[in-house]
Amino acid sequence: MTQAAPAIALHQVRFHWPGTDGWRLDIRHFTQAAGERVFLHGPSGSGKSTLLSLIGGVLTPRHGRVEVHGRSLPELSSGARDRFRADHIGFIFQMFNLIPYLSALDNILLPCRFSPARRARLQASGVDSAQEARRLAARLDLDAALLRRPAAELSVGQQQRVAAARALIGRPALIIADEPTSALDADRQQAFLELLLAECEAAGAALLFVSHDARLSERFSRRVALEDLKHPAPETAS
Ligand SMILES: Nc1ncnc2c1ncn2[C@@H]1O[C@H](COP(=O)(O)OP(=O)(O)OP(=O)(O)O)[C@@H](O)[C@H]1O
Numbered sequence: 001m002t003q004a005a006p007a008i009a010l011h012q013v014r015f016h017w018p019g020t021d022g023w024r025l026d027i028r029h030f031t032q033a034a035g036e037r038v039f040l041h042g043p044s045g046s047g048k049s050t051l052l053s054l055i056g057g058v059l060t061p062r063h064g065r066v067e068v069h070g071r072s073l074p075e076l077s078s079g080a081r082d083r084f085r086a087d088h089i090g091f092i093f094q095m096f097n098l099i100p101y102l103s104a105l106d107n108i109l110l111p112c113r114f115s116p117a118r119r120a121r122l123q124a125s126g127v128d129s130a131q132e133a134r135r136l137a138a139r140l141d142l143d144a145a146l147l148r149r150p151a152a153e154l155s156v157g158q159q160q161r162v163a164a165a166r167a168l169i170g171r172p173a174l175i176i177a178d179e180p181t182s183a184l185d186a187d188r189q190q191a192f193l194e195l196l197l198a199e200c201e202a203a204g205a206a207l208l209f210v211s212h213d214a215r216l217s218e219r220f221s222r223r224v225a226l227e228d229l230k231h232p233a234p235e236t237a238s
Pocket residue numbers: 017018020023042043044045046047048049050051
């Protein structure tokens with residue numbers, strides 16, 4: 001990972017889902033600086049989640065450049081991409097993707113199991129993984145008794161905060177959040193966002209945050225419409 005490189009650099013990225021003819025994502029250019037907080041919005045079905053999966057290396061584009069902190073993800077083998085993602089990217093998914101039978105604490109600790117880099121960063125700052133998991137949980141208002149319960153028994157709001165702690169543990173350089181507040185009421189949305197922003201700032205992490213709710217955009221350094229990143233659609237003859 002190159003520290004001085006932008007958190008994200010996309011250039012002429014094209015993707016379409018196999019078996020679908022009509023829809024395709026066609027991005028001209030997008031850069032997000034290291035440590036920058038970007039609010040990404042766009043209509044339902046416009047391709048926000050698809051774009052986040054391309055940036056996270058979950059999907060590979062047909063064409064174009066996708067770089068995260070100077071590493072070109074499409075050029076890595078799938079194993080190397082998985083390792084890079086585990087080490088440097090924290091993902092908060094729309095549906096949280098927690099492992100239902102594991103405790104909340106074990107869910108938060110999962111990235112540390114897979115990523116020696118996350119463990120090493122924690123060690124370098126003098127804390128062990130379990131201590132850091134408990135610190136993040138406390139910051140996110142998850143009490144100790146709750147951490148012992150299986151994720152399947154938690155409320156949606158609690159699962160969402162566990163997913164945030166899991167993304168943040170071990171200080172990845174980029175946090176990607178896909179509609180993480182959609183299940184919360186307005187007060188809880190703001191409180192959650194404040195915590196997420198504070199933890200990203202403390203870790204020096206860039207945050208790419210997708211939401212339909214424009215009210216949340218005020219706390220970000222930049223607001224980006226997905227449509228403005230796309231190539232204009234070809235004109236159709238009338
Ligand atoms: N796994 C998939 N297989 C095939 N097509 C898909 C898949 N996931 C998404 N799509 C299609 O890709 C397009 C973009 O979907 P995507 O989920 O990226 O949009 P979005 O902007 O995140 O929408 P929303 O705001 O509703 O979550 C849609 O036409 C959708 O039907």
